[in-house]
Amino acid sequence: MKAKPKIYLIDVTNRDGVQTSRICLSKLEKTMINLYLNEMGVFQSEFGFPVTRHEKEYLNANLELVEKGVLSPIRLEGWIRATRDDVRTAFKAVPKIKHLNLSISTSDQMIIHKFKGKLDHASVIKEMTEALKEAKEKGAESIGVNAEDASRTRMEYLIEFATAAKNSGADRIRYCDTLGCDTPFTIYERIKLLAEAVKMPVEIHCHNDLGLVVANSIAGAKAANDAGCDAYINTCINGMGERAGNADLISAILAIKYGHGMQEYQLDERVNLKLSWKISKYASYAFGVPIPINQPGVGANAFAHESGIHADGALKDRRNYELYDYEELGRGEPEIVETGRKITAGEYSGIKGFRNVYERIEVAFKDDEEATKILELVRYANVHNQKPLVDDELKFIAQHPDIAKKIFTMSP
Numbered sequence: 001m002k003a004k005p006k007i008y009l010i011d012v013t014n015r016d017g018v019q020t021s022r023i024c025l026s027k028l029e030k031t032m033i034n035l036y037l038n039e040m041g042v043f044q045s046e047f048g049f050p051v052t053r054h055e056k057e058y059l060n061a062n063l064e065l066v067e068k069g070v071l072s073p074i075r076l077e078g079w080i081r082a083t084r085d086d087v088r089t090a091f092k093a094v095p096k097i098k099h100l101n102l103s104i105s106t107s108d109q110m111i112i113h114k115f116k117g118k119l120d121h122a123s124v125i126k127e128m129t130e131a132l133k134e135a136k137e138k139g140a141e142s143i144g145v146n147a148e149d150a151s152r153t154r155m156e157y158l159i160e161f162a163t164a165a166k167n168s169g170a171d172r173i174r175y176c177d178t179l180g181c182d183t184p185f186t187i188y189e190r191i192k193l194l195a196e197a198v199k200m201p202v203e204i205h206c207h208n209d210l211g212l213v214v215a216n217s218i219a220g221a222k223a224a225n226d227a228g229c230d231a232y233i234n235t236c237i238n239g240m241g242e243r244a245g246n247a248d249l250i251s252a253i254l255a256i257k258y259g260h261g262m263q264e265y266q267l268d269e270r271v272n273l274k275l276s277w278k279i280s281k282y283a284s285y286a287f288g289v290p291i292p293i294n295q296p297g298v299g300a301n302a303f304a305h306e307s308g309i310h311a312d313g314a315l316k317d318r319r320n321y322e323l324y325d326y327e328e329l330g331r332g333e334p335e336i337v338e339t340g341r342k343i344t345a346g347e348y349s350g351i352k353g354f355r356n357v358y359e360r361i362e363v364a365f366k367d368d369e370e371a372t373k374i375l376e377l378v379r380y381a382n383v384h385n386q387k388p389l390v391d392d393e394l395k396f397i398a399q400h401p402d403i404a405k406k407i408f409t410m411s412p
């Protein structure tokens, strides 16, 4: 008997998140996000753009972390357009890339008004299958094919497109609600039809233009599972992503775990909410975007009670007014903020202050030579991030100096 289908998470913070207007991450910050996602049990990180030249060193360095077993078991997957040119460029720049998503538009709107006669419905499928075959030949181990604007694509054509992808060796089809126009009702129906017809794992990539992003994501996952197929929800930390954002990572997990009617669906058992507080705070700091006070799970008010009846009820029994426990999300520990003297490590630090910083985080160097080498990297890391480094970044640089060096390297 075939195993029960599951719901997995593919986080796209390092792709959709960073391509968002006005916000960005440094390559070190992207690396930290990959490390945290791995620790959180997320199945896959869409870690960047293999055809974008300034991503090259970062992508290769992160694949080295995979080889070293540091970024394991998470899969790192690159996003490219579904063209043979992009596939070739990707493998040239990042030869060890093993996982890819190939993207092309499938709606009449985009085929007619974006491709403007360059491609029609038949040639969209041809481009995609040729790119897919080329990626397989070049050594890709898993490939997702993205139907951009799937929610506005004629169902019949979407099924034809996905079937062609499957027959050419695609492992997943990504249903993109690119404009965020689906509702839980429509996405459920459409993904059920798609999965029943094509019988392949479905990725659900939703946007929040109508405020429905998590609802749509779990409705889509439910539809794929109901059709007997695995589902892969695309998420972003703190709901970052183009325009109104993608599905918030933590909200999506909470909705699957605690939403009524979702208990019979199996979330990837490796997913661990314990890191929620840490990953959310880190992403907020790295993006420079505050966590809203009312953010599910990690907002300042997520477990705060003030009104008489609520406060009294929560004190009597947390289940009166709390759906899940703050401890599960890694909250509850007091955070210590230094209010006296503090030495920080920056672009212009010297060795004495630098040693003090590392002693505080309990990292020792074997000799002066090693300390000087790490200091130099920490200076560069500060130039690179343009904000004070967090302890985990300082530790990462000390643990993996050679990889850190590659991550900061960029030459146009």
Ligand SMILES: [Zn+2]
Pocket (backbone or CB within 6 Å): 016, 178, 205, 207, 241, 242
């Ligand atoms: Zn998107």
